Amino acid sequence: MNFFLQGLTMGIAYDAPIGLANLFVINSALTQSRRKSLLTAIIIIIFDVSLAFACFFGIGAIMKKFEWLQLIILLVGSLIVIYMGINLLRSQTTDISAEATTEMTLFKTISSAFVVIWFNPQAIIDGSMMLGAFQVTLPSYSHPIFIAGVGIASALWFILLSIIVSKFKDKFNAKVLRIINLVCGFIIILYGGKLFWNFITLLLA
Incomplete structure (x- = not known):
């Protein structure tokens, strides 16, 4: 139980900071x-948990070993993330009712969620350092229990976040929603710009 609680608290610490997935x-x-x-939150959870598993079992070490892999993910990821941010800035919101919103296709939701989670090399490396370092301190028999706690934390976090925001979204009018879109769009573009700068830095190193 102790290992499960450690995984649960580590999972919350891993997901709670404002980042692309939360936005x-x-x-x-x-x-x-x-x-x-809710479907979007579930898709994010699937990719987030798969990344946590990969970080726990050492994908960050593979990325550090193969610099070309980092370069590819940084370049493609930064461009796609910037494109997503620009789309948010360009979106026009006149009505936030469920009937008036334009639903994303399932394919677009899945592909966007995949990019948000898996095309962020910094998140992969940071996650590997956090979860990978923890793995070294745990006995091997506790690994499944610990990583299960991390996975459940991810599920709880993103589902609760989605439910709470959905419940109170009627408090926002179209103007407020437009401002939120602009803020999120700018933050996402900044994330993409940071990734692209990391690509340039690594390329010139």
């Missing part, structure tokens, strides 16, 4: 129907 879930909850926003 993606928040924006979906504000602009999509409750059903679609």
Whole structure:
């Protein structure tokens, strides 16, 4: 039980800081129907948990070993993230009712969630340092229990985030939602710019 609780608290610490995944879930909850926003949260959870597993078992070490892999992920990831941010800035919101919002296709939701989670090399390396370092301190028999706690923390975090934002989104009018979109868009573009700068730095190193 102790190992499970350690995984649960580590998972919350891993997911709670504001990042692309949280912004993606928040924006979906504000602009999509409750059903679609929950589906988006579940898709994010699947990719987030798969990344946590990969970090726990050492994918960060592989990325550090193969510099070309880092370069590819940094370049492609930065460009796609910037494109997502620009789309948010360009989006026009006149009505935030479930009937008026434009639902994202399932393919677009899955592909965008995949990019948000897996095309952020910094998140992969940071996650590997956090979870990988913890793995070294744990006995091997506790690994499944610990990583299960991390996975459940991810599920609880993103589902609760989606439900809470969806529940209170009616408090926002179209103007407020537009401002939120602009803020999220700018933050996402900054994330993309940081990734691209990391690509340039690594390329010139």
